[in-house]
Amino acid sequence: MFDCNKLKDKKLLILGGITASIEAIEFAHKYGVKAYVTDYLEDSPAKKYADKSFMVSTTDVDAVAELCKNEGIDGIFTGNVDLLLPYYAKIGEKTGLPTYGSYDQFCLMTDKKMFKDVCRKYNVPVIPEYTEADIENGSIKFPVIVKPVDSSGSKGITICENYEELTKGIEKALSYSPSKNYIIEKYMTGDEAVLYYYFQDGNPVFIAMCDRYVLKQGEGLAQLPTSYIFPSKYTGDHIKNTDKLLKDMFRGIEMQNGPIFIQCFVEDGIPYIYEPGYRLCGAREQYIIAAVNGISSPEMLINFALTGKMAEVDIETLSDPYLHGKYCCKLSPLIGKGKISSIAGVEEVRKLSSVAKLVLNNNVNDVIDDKNMGTLKQVAYRAFIVEDSIEELKNTIDYIQNTVVFTDENGKSMMLEKYDTDEMVEIYMK
Secondary structure, rough: OOOHHOOOOEEEEOOOOOHHHHHHHHHHHHHHOOEEEEOOOOOHHHHHHEEEEEOOOOOOOOHHHHHHHHHHHOOEEOOOHHHHHHHHHHHHHHOOOOOOHHHHHHHHHHOOOHHHHHHOOOOOOOEEEOHHHHHOOOOOOOOOEEEOOOOOOOOOOOOEOOOHHHHHHHHHHHHHHHOEEEEEOOOOOOEEEEEEEEEOOOOEEEEEEEEEEEEEOOOOOOOOOEEEEEEEOOOOHHHOOOHHHHHHHHOOOOOOEEEEEEEEEEEEEEEEEEEEEEEOOOOOOHHHHHHHHHHHHHHHHHHHHHOOOOOOOOOHHHOOOOHOOOOOEEOOOEEEEEEEEEOOOOOHHHHHOEEEEEOOOOOOOEEOHHHHOOOOHOOEEEEEEEOOHHHHHHHHHHHHHOOOOOEEOOOOOOEOOOOOHHHHHHOOOO
């Protein structure tokens, strides 16, 4: 997909040294690219793996631009942090280095309300929402979900059953919103799904769709995903009902390159959109897409940063939203409150040929406390599984869920409810 000769010895500046950036460094080194990292923290995890690191804040556009000039940087890269995307675009404008999206596009895609407004313009179905006027005149029909318009990682989200809970939920949402804005939506009870598109030179390619299964932990807590099953049982419905609408919208707002994932609820075969991510997905489903289609979004973004092209081939010719007949799962079991004392079974699972990757989301000595409940901090690990049949997928999931175990300081398992693979087989054998 890439011309390695065009990449070797080029200098890539990674904006933000979070743990996920370590994977970007690994991909860069794979192609002989020198990986630099900058942010304002001395102990950023990725800085330990970088060829060179700097104490320049990623939000200081002028300073980063000067750094790029002084170090002869050939390309800039940012991964899965919404907050950094507008700065990434501004740095690109300042330096002339390519960015896969524009400042305006990133602002649109990181504001849930603005994004839904654009969806309506192009007749893309979205989840109904309520306004402050609805609060004042008492016309809200509960339950509802309230969230910040510009936060990610399931932070600041509350499910509300009445006006008293709504008031508290709004306060919580505002505390997590950089712009101090929130959105109130109808609480949907349909199945959850995620759509994945990759853009290449203005062409939106429907890459995959998965079903998102969540664990309901208790009142007021956001439902967190425990597994994503590919391909979605609604893939055909989406292609029939909403794929063209989304592609028309993407072309209308002139999306050119990069990946996007879109979360939705499905009712009567119609995906109702509620949130996009115009970036790499923090949940890393790209490992499944790469294992099946040979299309790696992190590697394409690195190639784009250094050459201005996503790939040397037409990625639409490689993609198949039905994943070439494979059945796949991103397994993400949850853990409850406590301090992690030990983690068993990780290396055994990593040896399985059907496991494309296993990434720990927590490590020994990490603590899960009250403030983490209902956030993605509860995800213990993410395992990316590719199998030839639904029965083989069931067997592998069962093995992993029984093998990888997080225990607390008292020797007690921290693992919460397992994903029901018997129900999975019933659903996907139909």
